Amino acid sequence: MFERFTVHARGVVTGAVEHASRAGSPVVTEEHLLLALLDREGTKAAFALASLGVTDRRAELIEALAAARRRGGLSKADTAALSELGISVEEIVARVEQTHGPGALADAPRGKAWPSGRPSFTKESKKVLERALRIALARKQKHIGDEHLLLAVAAGVGVVGEVLAEFGGTYGGVEGVLSLRAA
Template sequence: MFEFFTDHGKQAVAASQDEAIALGHDFIGTEHLLLGLLATGSGTAAGVLHGQNVDLERARHETVRVLEAAGIPATGGRPARDALSSLGIDVTQIQRQADTSFGPGAFQFPRPAYTPEARTALTNTLSEARALGRDTFGTEHILLGLLTVPEGHALKILASFQADPAALRETILAHAAPEGT
């Protein structure tokens, strides 16, 4: 599915993983996909979100607040590291070796997995793009997909900005750019 994303779309999805790791989360949720859209700083979705005064730094803060309120801690993958350590595997040593051999940050552990809500949003990205007659998925389609997942944390974060999902959807559809964004 990733091959159908535009360059901006790929950047946003990759940035969502970076955001999850930076926040110490070992999962990628709808909130991280939202952060990824903002982190790219370009594309239709970022423009629409910035137009609604949704900014990256505050969205990061809201992500931490919303997840902590939901009882979801930032573990930084500690449980997985502890499990491997109990088997005699030192993940820190592996990271040092990978950094030396392949460059800093070459080895990330654990690799964050997508939550069911994030997978639903990405699946709905496909549906949104196809409904608009597109064969590729841009940032606008990712944002449209996020807006379809009421149980995702992205909508709670958007609500903290008083961003109305229906109004966002209308704005995105009105500004849907040509393929490649």
Template structure:
């Protein structure tokens, strides 16, 4: 299937990989593909997405907010503060004693918390089930339009169809997904 990718789609996959690494994700999710399209979009598509209030910086902030954060969040810090414990001071002291990143989560389960996942940092991060579904739906979108290659726009249509709650929330925070789909179809029709 990858041989059917246009340059825009290949660039989007590479950008999705980079964004997943930047967010320290263990797998590429549909939201990373969405962000990858935004990062690598050419001018007409970038303008269409900006008109829909979907920008790289805005989506990066939204993705970071969705990403799992510290094991202890703001509510925990407030509760500890109520009994006289400064969570920030505790974290600083632990990092001074045991090294930076000692409290970082280890989503891989390998016991290497704070050291990072070397495969994810230097190799390719695998696609999760939702991202694979986006790729499949992108192919279906291209076939339905009688197009021979999969473009970045088809990825966006696949993201909109896949029903991933995180990706849907990212889009719908800015524009209704049916409206974005309508704009994308018009854009593809104009380009044809």
């Protein structure tokens, strides 16, 4: 599959590995892929993120991802559902952090690094790469570009896709901007 990746898509994957390494993570997560996409300049994904205003709100987006990690990876939808049952996630987080320290629920990503020490990819991040391939094939394109990776992250369910959508990077929005650029 990686032979189909463009130079820009390979740059995203390399950037995600670097983000994981800098964070001391043994694995590359969807969050690392998103951060690497935000690092790109002069590419289709960078154009889409800038056009949607996501790039300008990078710091806020990173804070939202950190807040989700602090909630133990619960999405806002999960938090709202629990709230309807009378369970306050914020209260639980506060109590746990009071007892065990800040970020106690921010579980480190699970997985093992390669024997070389290089981070491996989580099941979820591998799904993003597979989804990017399916998106490219559905568009009858023979390559996988960083735009396909961005669409794959935006199409994902879970915290990273939710946070990206919250900051304007919905699948439909990304697709719309990319189709305008292609026209």
